Amino acid sequence: MRLRPRSVVDLDLDSPDGPVLSLRPAPGGPAPGPGDLYALVRLRGRPAATVLAHVREGDDPAEVLGRLAREQLPDAARTEPPPEPYALPPRACVVVATRERADQLARALDSLLDQDHPDYDVLVVDNAPRTRDTEELVTGKYGDRVRYVREDTPGLAVAHNTGLAHAGADVVAFTDDDVVADPHWLTALTAPFAADPRLGCVTGLILPARLRTPAQLLLESHGGFAKGFAPRLYDPLRPPADEPLFPFTAGSFGSGANMAFRTRALQAAGGFDPATGTGTAARGGDDLYAFVAVLSAGFRLRYTADALVWHHHRESRQDLRNQAFGYGAGLTAYLTATLVRRPTLLPALLARLPRGLAYAKNMTARRDVDGGGVPGAHGGHTHPWPRSLSRLERRGMLYGPVGYAKARLRMSRLRTPRLRMRGSR
Known part of the structure; x- marks a missing residue:
């Protein structure tokens, strides 16, 4: 159908x-x-x-x-019993990394400035800009309501690390320039930190703002970015019995368009790996790496559907093909990054490898487009996904470690001149 x-x-x-x-x-x-x-x-x-x-x-x-x-x-x-009132949320900084999408960014910023959180600010990180459009938008239209920082090294993880360095708040939240945030989003995303001192990360619900084109419908029918409506708490001291691959199924924890970290927890985990993410050869995986890094540092991660953003999915079939390849590449790139930077996790990963391969095969399998199921119902494994996209996703998985190695090499070359320059002074 x-x-x-x-x-x-x-x-x-x-x-x-x-x-x-x-x-x-x-x-x-x-x-x-x-x-x-x-x-x-x-x-x-x-x-x-x-x-x-x-x-x-x-x-x-x-x-x-x-x-x-x-x-x-x-x-x-x-x-479910009536929810308890939220604790007073800690001071927060919302970081939006962007590159040459001023029109979309304005829509996102309008929603971020309309939050009911009592104490927060918004920081735009302009990543490797070719024009001054973003800078002029932020400094012109939003004045002192939004901070602006330029980061010339391309890569989403690099931009996020720059945002982390400039946040200056107890909690740093991240979202994308193609979302519209619900007015209660930031409060719901950050209030759990006040109630749980061991909490290092909170993620939230991402729903489609539009379902007009075949690409948008197909992405959402495959599961989209949604992680369901049931709250979850992931504790490294008490691994969930229903997730035998924990913590390596980081995709079930949340997505980068809707995540917040206790600042000291993300810093203790080493921040984002700069050789991951959009804008690098790795193509993605920066958010997944950060989730596992924070859990590996002993902090807990919570998912709450109360923290909602509406995401504008890309509209064309080529965009969807790029996303399918990028999802596969980002998955294995983040796993590679995790093992490179945390080699002590290798035995745990090897023990889970057979189940992990079966899980990956199932998640990327072709599924007939029968029109059934609710778009966004994450984890049902019954959503339409054509063979061409399945092949691209698996091809991306094979490429991910290579892409990460290329990105890591490029980052080392970018850093070397800076280090030499400092040493010559």
């Missing part, structure tokens, strides 16, 4: 069986109307599930979606 475009909407219920409080489009989207809809379901503002619906001409979208949501809400959402 052909993947049909869907309007993305945001539905809020008073309770699992209660009335609809509000129905509105995803940020910047069209008003809900007849057609195919993808809905985030909230319970009094807190994300709880997603549902798909077809609304016929003349039907009330709120009524149709409300009925479906009440029928399909998972048992966990029905039986």
Whole structure:
């Protein structure tokens, strides 16, 4: 069955069986109307599930979606006790690394400046810019509301390390220039640090802002960036029984568009590996490396769906092909980086290798496009994924260690002149 475009909407219920409080489009989207809809379901503002619906001409979208949501809400959402109030979140700095995407960046910054967090600032790291567009946007439109730092060495991990060095806050949060943050995002992402001194990292929910093109639909139907709605706590002292590959299945922990670290924990873990990430030959893996590094340093990691950002997926099929290859490359690049920088983890990785290969084979397997399943339902392994993308993802896995070696060599060459220059003074 052909993947049909869907309007993305945001539905809020008073309770699992209660009335609809509000129905509105995803940020910047069209008003809900007849057609195919993808809905985030909230319970009094807190994300709880997603549902798909077809609304016929003349039907009330709120009524149709409300009925479906009440029928399909998972048992966990029905039986979960009322959430406790958030602790006062610590001071935070939001870092956005960007390169030549001023229009998208402006949309992201507008949402980041509209957060309900009581004490934070926003820092833009302009990574290897070719023009002054980003600098002029930040200094001109946003003035003293957003800080600007230029980082000339290309690479997302390098830019993130620059942001970490300039953060000056207890918690440093990272997101991308192609998201729109929910107004409660930063509070939900950072408040857990106040309640748990062993917590080193918190990740959150990423949902699609648009599902218009075949590439956007295919990516989200394959699982997208979503990690579900159930909260999870990952503790290196108590490995989860349902994840035998822990901590090497870092992709299940979260994604780089929605993550925050206790600053001292990320510093203790050595920051991001500069030879990983977009903008390097490794193609990705910078976020996955950081998750495992923080866990390996003895800190805990928490996932919460309450911290929500809406992500603008790339629109073209070529973008999707690049992403498929990059996902595979980033996975093995981060594993390579982990072993290079933390060789004591080698025995644990070798012990998990057979299961890991089977897991990778399953995750990258071709799946027929049958139109079933809820886009974004992470981990179901029933989402459409064509053979061409499966091949690209596996090819990327083979390339990842080579890409990391190339990126590491390039980084060493970039650092050498600086070191010599310092030594000559």
